[in-house]
Amino acid sequence: MTFQELSTNSQDYLKVLWDLREWSDKAVQPTDLARKTGMKPSTVSGAMARLTTQGLVTHAPYGDIILTPLGEQYALKMVRRHRLLETFLVEKLGYRWDEVHKEADQLEHAASDLMIERIDESLGHPTKDPHGDAIPGPNGEMDEDKSILLTAAPEGATIRIERVSDEDSKLLRFLQQQGLSIDGTATIGKFTPYSDIVTLVLPSGANVVLGASAAERIRVTLLDEENSPGQS
The missing domain is CATH 1.10.10.10 (Winged helix-like DNA-binding domain superfamily/Winged helix DNA-binding domain)
Structure with a gap:
């Protein structure tokens, strides 16, 4: 075949x-x-x-x-x-x-x-x-591909956005409206107990709040090595 x-x-x-x-x-x-x-x-x-x-x-x-x-x-x-x-x-x-x-x-x-x-x-x-x-x-x-899911990034880590799933056009439009793009950076905000919400703090100081369904469609790399998995 x-x-x-x-x-x-x-x-x-x-x-x-x-x-x-x-x-x-x-x-x-x-x-x-x-x-x-x-x-x-x-x-x-x-x-x-x-x-x-x-x-x-x-x-x-x-x-x-x-x-x-x-x-x-x-x-x-x-x-x-x-x-x-x-x-x-x-x-x-x-x-x-x-x-x-x-x-x-x-x-x-x-x-x-x-x-x-x-x-x-x-x-x-x-x-x-x-x-x-x-x-x-x-x-x-x-x-x-050495990126990780955004949901796996630890609180306080500085991240770079590497990939976004292309299948949800509404999510892509939302991210662009919020100032998020490929190679853009942000810091993981404070986690809320018993919540799947991920808060990204942009260099401008603006906060972007994402639910789990959105965060699971974004892959990132950690820019601060001390926060990398396996690092102490």
């Missing part, structure tokens, strides 16, 4: 499987895939059976879904297409970062390999997309 022979749906499933593992260490279950895609569990099960037959995933009934090496290769090809297209839309066509995800979802299936490589060249071979996500190289190579 070559990449070109894959259906659009199969390409989407492979990319979604890879996306789910990128943001979580938890093994992917059929219910996770159904929730992410909005498909019925029976539809997902049928798709996973086909991908298993094609050698792209391993999946026992009611068990974890795991990309095979070939499946991961094809998934990374889709991720590269998606993130290069998002970058092109922002850098060359003036889109905002909250406008590009659905556009790229449509374009990634229609673009030829030649077009993707020409886009890569025209952009100067970027390594990150507008949301801070790493863009895989032509052979699937990627830099190691």
Whole structure:
């Protein structure tokens, strides 16, 4: 099964499987895939059976879904297409970062390999997309992601925003309105007991209050080493 022979749906499933593992260490279950895609569990099960037959995933009934090496290769090809297209839309066509995800979802299936490589060249071979996500190289190579979820950052730490999930356009607009952007810095405010709220104190002194659902969509690095996990 070559990449070109894959259906659009199969390409989407492979990319979604890879996306789910990128943001979580938890093994992917059929219910996770159904929730992410909005498909019925029976539809997902049928798709996973086909991908298993094609050698792209391993999946026992009611068990974890795991990309095979070939499946991961094809998934990374889709991720590269998606993130290069998002970058092109922002850098060359003036889109905002909250406008590009659905556009790229449509374009990634229609673009030829030649077009993707020409886009890569025209952009100067970027390594990150507008949301801070790493863009895989032509052979699937990627830099190691050393960021952590914002929810894991300790109170008082100074952080730099590295990545924001591109799937919630309302969150992206909200963050931009609050002055938060990729490579922006902030300090983690005082925690409130028995609360999932994260408060970011910006260099301007303004406070941005985020609920858990928003904070879990943001990845950061710690700028003060003494607050890094494992440091005393």
